[in-house]
Amino acid sequence: MTVLAPDYQRILGVLEERQPAGQGPLKAKEITVELGLQTTSAKVEGVRSKARRLAERGWLVQETSEMFSASRRPVAVPGAVPSA
Incomplete structure (x- = not known):
């Protein structure tokens, strides 16, 4: 996540904190x-x-035009070896 600017990291952090608790998406x-x-x-x-x-x-996942939640899609890491 350090590849993101601080403002983007904070937004992502807010939404990632909600996911383990099973809380839904948030509006902006x-x-x-x-x-x-x-x-x-x-x-x-x-x-x-x-x-x-x-x-x-x-x-992130944009649930609707107004709602956002954390994504669980894997993100490519530069230099990482892809698993087969």
Whole structure:
């Protein structure tokens, strides 16, 4: 996860913490609150934009247009030997 910028790591961390507890996906506004940010439209839209980018790259799952959850898809690690 260290390949991600700190803001992206924090978003991913919020959603990964929920997964073992069986908690469902979050809206961008809820992620914003969990990050301790103000819920102004600018902050929420910034989090939503970052979460969408994480989903496009396979780090998160975009459940609906508004809901995001942690992905359990394996992510390629540079230099790692693929298993057969």
